[in-house]
Amino acid sequence: MKLRDLSVLLGVxxxxxxxxxxxxxxxxxxxILxxxxxxxxxxxxxMNTQEALQFxxxxxxxxxxxxxxxxxxxxxTRSILSKADAGGVVDTFGSFVIGNNPLVGFVVFIILVIIQYIVITKGAERVSEVSARFTLDAMPGKQMSIDADLNAxxxxxxxARERREKVENEADFHGSMDGASKFVKGDAIAGIIIVLINIIFGLIIGMVQMDMTFQEAINTFMRLTVGDGLVSQIPALLIATATGIVVTRVTTEGNLGSDVSDQLLQYPKLLFIAAGTIFLLGLTPINFMLTTIIAAFLAISGYVLLQKTKETEQVPDEALDEEDSESMKSTENVVNLLSVDPVEFEFGYALIPLVDSSQGGDLLDRIVMIRxxxxxxxGVVIPVVRIRDNIQLEPNEYRLKIKGNEVAKGELLLDHYLAMTPDLDDDHIDGIQTKEPAFGLPAKWISEDKKEDAEIFGYTVVDPPSVVSTHLTExxxxxxHNLLGRKETKELMDHLREDYSILVDEVTPDPLSIGDIQKVLANLLKENISIRNxxxxxxxxxxxxxxxNDTDLLTEYVRQSLAIQIxxxxxxxxxxxxxxxxxxxxxxxxxxxxxxTEHGSYLALDPQSQENIIQNVYKEVEKVSLQHENVVVLCSPTVRMYMKQLLERSLxxxxxxxxxxxEPNVQVQSVGVVNVA
Known part of the structure; x- marks a missing residue:
């Protein structure tokens, strides 16, 4: 155990x-010292902390x-009542305050105790209570703000993780301070009771057991009691003041001393007003020389500060131009332009209410839920979505970009609802013809007054935020698979390593690199297979x-291991x-x-045969789709990968x-067969 850890235990x-x-x-x-x-x-x-959590x-x-x-x-107290002696420090403090008049010294001590209890301790306790309540009340808003910044x-x-942890620590800190401040209050009350005990029982013990006269007893025990009270109440006063400072501290970039000086002297002209007021007081019976010296000091300080403020504001325009020119030439400014956000959501100005919480927009919360x-x-963590408006888009248009490339776009009418028709020939409801952006289904934009009628006729009616969130999800x-790069793969591996470190070490870096593992996981995601397991x-x-080390072949082995899931x-x-x-x-x-080949295997089928197989698959799928049933193509393990590659572009x-x-227990029902011709 370290020495400083041991010292705390020994202290207790x-x-x-x-x-x-x-x-x-x-x-x-x-x-006592x-x-x-x-x-x-x-x-x-x-006084030197910038925020409460630093202490x-x-x-x-x-x-x-x-x-x-x-x-x-x-x-x-034991030493005072038993020996009429509590050490040199207590005796010195008592003699210094009391002097030759025990009554005056005791009154001064009582005033100090009253100030410490009523002003400092009670104030610190109240501030602790209010800070704790306000901090707890503000937690949900702070959490939502963090989520909004993360989504944006x-x-x-x-x-985001660090900020959430900080919010939780702040709540814990102020809650603890609220409870700890009660101990300060109790300590002040105990100090007052101990003082009364020392005086009353000191007089009794001094006169009865130590054969002192009343005057000797009052001088001895009053001195020791006041000295003991001072050496106890002065640290208590400092601790109570520190409690008030910590719980009232607002987070800034400086300590209390710099903040006080910077903010108190931020308006130099006000020092002239203060100087004039003090000078006018000198015209009354108050000491004219004293008020004049103080007024002059304030006026000179105001003048000096005013000159410094003017020098700071008067920066030559040429210097600013040179600075801007140098910043434009900086390599960092050009390099920053090269960064590409993994996911970007852009929208026209008419769709701003979607993301503006003050206008009821909840798209930021929806994106959190989507992720x-x-x-x-x-089983993959989608990167944060960069959300921004774009004046180059149509007012009602939006688009989604993955790694700088547009992958989807759509159009929303915020004052309408999207109604998807149950039948292609159904025209019971009038509206603006369109297509549902996520799945391409025929739909109509209808006004709010037609929403009830549409639902009665069997339409699926969706509000604009749900339309765009569904589109983003799909x-x-x-x-x-495009969003899963090596960095994201490494993060998944680090998370897995916490519980399965031996398993991760057996796979990487030998025989597979992070890039090989990323390709296998991307292959699974490309076919909508979860990699959560x-x-x-x-x-x-x-x-x-x-x-x-053929990643395509390894993907097939992994798929077979995930048979229950698939x-x-x-x-x-x-x-x-x-x-x-x-x-x-x-x-x-x-x-x-x-x-x-040495780089893997591929299907070298002539174009006509490829076209025939694709057309046959399409016909079979079309027959089944008329029955509103979803089916899959089933083949042997040796050709599954190549069959998927063949159908990937067209279907x-x-x-x-x-x-x-x-799984062996699944009932497979064949509803069609794919032939060569």
Whole structure:
């Protein structure tokens, strides 16, 4: 254990000893001086902190110092009443304050105690209560502000995490200070009671047990009581003042001294007014010479500060021009232009109410929920979405950009609702013809007064914020594989390493690099397969990466390991799956045209055969879609990857599965067969 940690423990043990065992006068003097030194150190630290959390240990320290001070009170009281002596420090303080008049000295001491209890302690306690309540009330607003900045791209995930932690720590700190301030109040009351006990019982013990006269007893015990009270109340006064300073401290870039001087003297002209007022007071019976000196000092200070302010404001225009010119030439300004945001959402000026919370816009909150939803569904953390208005867009237009490239756009009418027609030939409701942006379904923009009628006729009616949030969700799903780079992969691996460090070490850096793992995960996301179950994925990679480093082939092995997940994804709760199977001729044709190279394998099928297979798949899917049923293409594991590559450009929405990716208990129902011709 470190020495400074041990010293704190020994200090607490010493306090307990002080409460039980009588201490000699010289040791009491040492401890009293230590108490005063600690109190002075605490108030100096509190004055030099820029924010309350920089002195986060203060509530606990306050309790320890209060306990230490009460232990000293018990020890000095025992020494005063038993020996009429409490060490040189107590005797010196008492003699200095009382002098030759015990009554006057005692009155001065009582005034000090009243000030400490009624003004400082009560004020600090009240401020602590108010600060704690206001801090707790402001927590939800601060959390929402952090989420809004995160969604707008103003801060990173790490910065948001740090700010949330700071908000929580502030609430904990002010809550602790609210409780700790009660100890300060209790300490002040105990100090007053101890003083009364020392005087009353000191007089009794002095006259009865020590054979002192009343005058001797009053002189001795009054001096010692006042001295003991002073050495106790002065540190208490400093600690109570420090409590008030800490809880009333507003976060700034400077300490209390610099803030006071900067803000108190920020208007130099006001010093002239103060100087004139003091000078006029000198015309009354008040000392004219004294008021004139003070007024002159204020006037000179105001003049000096005013000159400094003018010098600061009068910066030559040429210097500013040179500075701007140099900043434009700076390499950093050019380099900053090269940065590209991972996800950008731009909108025209008419859609500003979507993101303006003062106008009821909740798009920022919706994006937070979208990112959480995708983290649960796909197992990938979508980067923060940079949200900005763009005057180059049409007023009602918006667009989504992934890594600087536009991937989707749409148009919203904020004063309308989007009604998706249940039938292509259904025209019961008049509206502006359009298409639902996420899935391309026929729809209409209808006014609010037609919303009820549309719902009666079976239309699906959606408000504009839901339209755009659904569109954003689907586009982020489709492009999740583009958003997963090496940096994001490394973050996922670091998270996995916390619980499965051996598994991660077995996969990377040998035999697979971060780039290889990223390609496997991207392949899964590209086909809408969640990568949330990273332990299973890495176990599969650990088993097969030693045999091959072909990331496409490794992806197939991982898919087979995720058979339970994939079966649940496509079969749902029914344990039944409708599929379009591939004929033996198609599978033979594909397998015989696979070309192996040192960089992997690819399908080298002639264009006509490719077109025939694609057309046959399209016909089969179209037949099933008329029955409003979703199906997948099912083939053997050896050709699944190449079949998906073949259909990817023309039919990207079609899922292609292999037999090994389905659980044995799932009921497979074939609703079509893909032939060569």
């Amino acid at each position: 043990i010493l306090i307990i000893i002080m409460l039980v065992i009588p201490l000699p006068g010289w040791l009491l003097s040492v401890l 230590c108490n005063i030194s600690l109190a002075l150190l605490v108030i100096l630290v509190s 986060s240990i203060f509530p606990s320290l306050l309790l320890l110092l209060t306990l230490f001070r009460l232990g000293l009170n018990v020890s000095t 791209g103003l801060i990173s995930e790490q910065e 959480r939803q995708l983290a649960i569904e796909l 586009e982020m799903k489709r492009n999740a 990273l332990p299973v994925i890495f176990e599969t990679l650990a088993d097969f990466a030693k045999m091959t 079966t649940k994804q496509y079969a749902g709760e029914s344990d039944a799956l409708k599929v379009i199977t591939t004929s033996a001729d198609v599978e033979n044709l594909i397998s015989t045209n696979i070309q192996q 990207p929405q079609i899922a292609v599965l292999s037999y090994n990716e389905l």
